Amino acid sequence: MTSVLWQASDGGSELCVLDRTDRGWRLTGTVLTHDEGRPMEIRYAVSVDTTWATTDVEVDVSTAGGPSQALTDLAALWSGEPRPPELQSCVDVDLSFTPATNTLPIRRLDLGIGEDAEIEVAWLVWPDLDVRPVRQTYARLGERRYRYTQDDFEAEIQVDENGLVLEYEGLWRAVARTEN
Structure with a gap:
């Protein structure tokens, strides 16, 4: 199990845990952020x-003092139900808030240094909470450095083992990390 605490450039934060399971891996997280104050x-x-192919996704959003909203449309994409045609080729999910x-x-592609790959992902857009297919490119720059590109956005990402x-250039940085 590996835990990381991230600080966002907009003042938000997140605690994320990566656990090995008997079927693969599971990422769980809690993001504290804001929308229009x-x-x-x-x-x-x-x-x-x-x-490292996505098999299940769960997302719950709560406004302080308000009810929780489960995003069932996103979970349905990996539930065995037929996907909408525009999302059928998506192996990965990208939750834009984390x-x-x-x-x-990064793990699924297992790129060598100097290699890159373009993929199509199911992108959950924050704060709209719409799911849409987008093309993304990952280029491995070094042992633990990647360049991520989507449309006209580009950032360098440094990762652990x-x-x-x-x-995450300009957006997120780890402020604490543990491994058990």
Whole structure:
């Protein structure tokens, strides 16, 4: 089990845990953030198989003092139900409110230094909470450095030995980390 506490450039924070399971791996996290001045809590869990392909996604969003909203449409994409045609080729999920889901393609693609790959992911857009397919490129720059590109956005990502983000250029940085 590896735990990391991230600080966001917008003042938010997140506690993320990566656990090995008998079927693969599971990322769980709690994000504390805000939307239009309202405090928000987002809890998520993403399960992957031994190849790091997404098998299950759970996301719950709560406004401070308000009810929790489970995003069932997102979970349905990995429930065995037929996916919408535009999302059928998506192996990975990208939850835009956390750097945790960058771990999934980094581990699944297993790029060599100097290699890159373009993938299509099911992207959960924050704060709209819409799911849409997007193309992303991961390029491995060094032992633990990657360049991530989506549309006209580009950032360098530094990861630990598990592929968990330590520094996401301009957006997130790890402030504490433990491994058991």
